[in-house]
Amino acid sequence: MSYTIESARSIFSNTQVADAVPATTAMFDQLNIDDQLAFLWYAYTELGRTITPAAPGKANLQLMEGIFNQIKQMSHEEQTQLMRDLATNADTPISRSYAYFGVNAKLGFWWQLGEWMKEGIVAPMPAGYQMSSQVKAVLEAVQKLDPGQQITVLRNTVVDMGFDPASASKKEAEVINFTFPRTSQSPQFTIEGVTEPTVIKYIEAMNADNVEAAVALFASNGALQPPFQKPIVGRPAISAYLRDEGQGLVMKPTKGISETIEDGYTQHKITGTVETPWFGGNVGMNIAWRFLLDPQGQIYFVAIDLLASPKELLNLTRG
Numbered sequence: 311m312s313y314t315i316e317s318a319r320s321i322f323s324n325t326q327v328a329d330a331v332p333a334t335t336a337m338f339d340q341l342n343i344d345d346q347l348a349f350l351w352y353a354y355t356e357l358g359r360t361i362t363p364a365a366p367g368k369a370n371l372q373l374m375e376g377i378f379n380q381i382k383q384m385s386h387e388e389q390t391q392l393m394r395d396l397a398t399n400a401d402t403p404i405s406r407s408y409a410y411f412g413v414n415a416k417l418g419f420w421w422q423l424g425e426w427m428k429e430g431i432v433a434p435m436p437a438g439y440q441m442s443s444q445v446k447a448v449l450e451a452v453q454k455l456d457p458g459q460q461i462t463v464l465r466n467t468v469v470d471m472g473f474d475p476a477s478a479s480k481k482e483a484e485v486i487n488f489t490f491p492r493t494s495q496s497p498q499f500t501i502e503g504v505t506e507p508t509v510i511k512y513i514e515a516m517n518a519d520n521v522e523a524a525v526a527l528f529a530s531n532g533a534l535q536p537p538f539q540k541p542i543v544g545r546p547a548i549s550a551y552l553r554d555e556g557q558g559l560v561m562k563p564t565k566g567i568s569e570t571i572e573d574g575y576t577q578h579k580i581t582g583t584v585e586t587p588w589f590g591g592n593v594g595m596n597i598a599w600r601f602l603l604d605p606q607g608q609i610y611f612v613a614i615d616l617l618a619s620p621k622e623l624l625n626l627t628r629g
């Protein structure tokens with residue numbers, strides 16, 4: 311039997327992923343625009359407290375200085391309109407620039423606006439604002455999630471903002487990417503039950519921000535499937551994706567299982583936690599990597615899943 315990317319997606323198919331994340335994001339999408347912005351404010355005032363203060367980085371924020379200067383010169387009404395425009399994907403110059411930010415630049419942009427809202431430099435939440443019952447319902451849904459799932463909901467909302475006329479034609483050079491310098495050495499890890507060198511080299515490369523080394527482990531037609539997304543196929547696309555979203559992550563896999571299947575293919579499921587540079591050790595996301603290696607030991611497919619519960623870290627059966 312030979313594999314297709316589509317058939318590879320169902321290896322270890324009994325893995326329980328955090329479906330509550332897309333469900334809660336869908337609830338958020340139903341809110342009207344002012345309720346969306348209010349929800350984000352309240353969610354952020356709770357979750358934002360655990361953001362590592364150094365995370366956005368002065369050098370990174372400088373990349374957006376031009377836009378920040380424009381925003382600071384706007385009236386509060388104009389600033390509020392800007393935030394609405396971003397959230398409604400309206401076609402405005404700033405909304406277009408935003409679409410060319412990498413994911414972490416988008417988060418950093420909002421982080422700065424949030425700080426300025428606290429200081430009154432950017433329009434704060436109106437005094438006397440009364441939360442609608444819809445906002446309350448989404449906040450309650452978010453409170454039920456584990457912290458790794460909560461920050462994923464928050465991140466998804468920010469990623470979907472801005473006006474992007476042709477995302478497919480985005481060139482890597484045009485994207486503003488943040489970098490997260492590592493303050494400590496690469497984390498040490500041992501994966502109980504897995505000795506496959508490709509898997510170990512992948513984690514080592516990612517923990518050292520060595521995207522080139524990580525991408526070289528993929529077959530030329532290989533694919534990487536991020537949580538709740540479709541597979542990204544081919545080395546150039548995987549490389550662009552990892553440069554944008556894979557930087558500064560600390561991956562701590564702990565357990566796994568390896569199996570030889572047909573025609574020399576092997577499959578490996580490993581579980582553990584992943585930390586983003588935004589929250590550092592304050593939030594450990596429960597993650598599974600499902601690898602399918604071809605007979606040459608190259609990565610034909612890897613799915614990264616955000617798990618439904620910590621119990622899923624122990625689910626290493628084939629399913």
Ligand code: EQ3
Pocket residue numbers: 346347348350351354355361393417420421422423424425427461462464465468516535536537555556559561584586588595597614
């Ligand atoms: C200003 C305010 C508060 C109000 C305004 O009305 C609207 C908004 C939007 C506001 C601001 C909100 C802010 C500042 C929100 C900030 C949220 C942050 C910093 C969230 C960060 C989340 C990061 C996450 C969930 C990262 C997850 C990464 C993972 C799971 C990576 C996994 C990977 C692995 C393990 C691999 O092996 C390779 C690929 C991949 C990258 C997928």
